[in-house]
Amino acid sequence: MGRIAAILALGFALLTPAVRAQREPKGRFTDYPVKPYCTECLKRKMLGAEEKERPIRLMQFDGKDVLDFIGSRHLILIETEDFKLVSTVPGDRFAPGTSPRLALELPMLRERFPQIGGSKLPKLDRHQIAHLFALHMHRVKLEFWELFETRASSYSGIMNRKNKHEIYLFGSQREYDRFTDRFTGLQARAGQEIILHQDDAVGFVRPPPPSPGLDTWNNTIIHMWVHLLLECQVRNAYNRPAWLDAGFAHWWERRESDAINTFCFSESREVGNFGSGDWRPRVRRLVESGKAPDFANFADVTEISSIGNLEHGLAFSMVDYILEHKKKELRDYVGRLGAAERIDQSAVFRAAFKMSIPAFDEEWREWVRKTYSLR
Numbered sequence: 001m002g003r004i005a006a007i008l009a010l011g012f013a014l015l016t017p018a019v020r021a022q023r024e025p026k027g028r029f030t031d032y033p034v035k036p037y038c039t040e041c042l043k044r045k046m047l048g049a050e051e052k053e054r055p056i057r058l059m060q061f062d063g064k065d066v067l068d069f070i071g072s073r074h075l076i077l078i079e080t081e082d083f084k085l086v087s088t089v090p091g092d093r094f095a096p097g098t099s100p101r102l103a104l105e106l107p108m109l110r111e112r113f114p115q116i117g118g119s120k121l122p123k124l125d126r127h128q129i130a131h132l133f134a135l136h137m138h139r140v141k142l143e144f145w146e147l148f149e150t151r152a153s154s155y156s157g158i159m160n161r162k163n164k165h166e167i168y169l170f171g172s173q174r175e176y177d178r179f180t181d182r183f184t185g186l187q188a189r190a191g192q193e194i195i196l197h198q199d200d201a202v203g204f205v206r207p208p209p210p211s212p213g214l215d216t217w218n219n220t221i222i223h224m225w226v227h228l229l230l231e232c233q234v235r236n237a238y239n240r241p242a243w244l245d246a247g248f249a250h251w252w253e254r255r256e257s258d259a260i261n262t263f264c265f266s267e268s269r270e271v272g273n274f275g276s277g278d279w280r281p282r283v284r285r286l287v288e289s290g291k292a293p294d295f296a297n298f299a300d301v302t303e304i305s306s307i308g309n310l311e312h313g314l315a316f317s318m319v320d321y322i323l324e325h326k327k328k329e330l331r332d333y334v335g336r337l338g339a340a341e342r343i344d345q346s347a348v349f350r351a352a353f354k355m356s357i358p359a360f361d362e363e364w365r366e367w368v369r370k371t372y373s374l375r
């Protein structure tokens with residue numbers, strides 16, 4: 001009896017942490033600091049009397065110098081445990097029916113800004129918008145961690161970087177131009193990714209999107225944020241397949257709103273088949289027509305500018321399939337891609353997915369035929 005009791009006790013002791021680990025993802029959202037450091041909250045005395053002005057470092061420079069140089073009177077900086085978000089995005093209202101996922105963050109936004117009443121997404125000022133985007137980025141990061149079954153302590157530093165992510169959202173072209181001229185030396189219409197080697201931080205800089213509605217902002221922010229999260233997960237860029245990188249960013253973005261579509265950095269500029277709207281019927285028609293390129297032809301490309309528009313659409317759909325049926329294999333795959341040395345793409349794919357690239361291609365096409373409608 002004693003022995004059985006001991007075994008039972010041991011079993012129970014082993015089970016308890018597992019149960020706790022499973023429950024954790026839900027509760028973790030509340031880990032978002034109720035009052036993250038925010039320059040505007042500080043100014044308005046919304047942070048509590050004990051919170052003093054902190055020194056800020058941006059792009060390895062003194063934050064005050066950076067902010068003075070940009071010369072924006074409305075700049076807001078929000079700092080959480082993972083990222084610094086600099087925003088000059090002006091106040092606005094979301095177009096009705098767009099970005100429904102943002103409603104998940106509204107209750108938390110109302111905790112900070114009780115004046116935001118009602119059940120729909122109201123007009124928000126620039127301070128509230130910056131907080132809404134910060135909350136949403138935080139939630140997407142937690143979903144990402146849930147997918148990979150990780151948490152902050154699974155990584156060294158901040159998601160395998162020594163310092164916090166830095167995100168710059170500029171509401172005016174002039175601010176973007178001044179900032180990029182001085183601090184990044186690069187300009188890109190679609191925005192750019194910044195990697196600060198000295199600081200070992202990573203981030204992105206955005207000019208105002210082509211039609212700068214808040215829904216467009218939201219889509220582009222999430223698209224780029226997911227690129228960064230994946231980049232931190234697989235640090236070795238030589239091992240990061242372009243299809244996975246593009247597929248992840250498109251999949252997460254399309255969940256926000258499929259009315260908008262972002263091709264960022266040096267991604268395919270010809271939108272072709274895959275612009276706005278639901279991509280799934282287009283993928284199905286492409287598969288039916290036999291014109292969908294073979295996965296084997298682009299599976300081992302790691303340069304994202306080297307894959308075309310059709311491949312972007314297929315990559316989105318392959319990620320859709322993997323997230324539906326092969327999460328465990330995906331975790332294994334991404335773990336293997338993180339190797340310090342250059343890997344053999346097909347060998348690693350085969351080891352993680354337990355099938356060859358052509359076999360996966362066939363299986364995925366079959367799923368597309370069964371699952372996606374033609375229109």
Ligand SMILES: [Zn+2]
Nearest residue numbers: 038039040041
């Ligand atoms: Zn604030």
Ligand SMILES: [Zn+2]
Nearest residue numbers: 249263264267
């Ligand atoms: Zn992208």
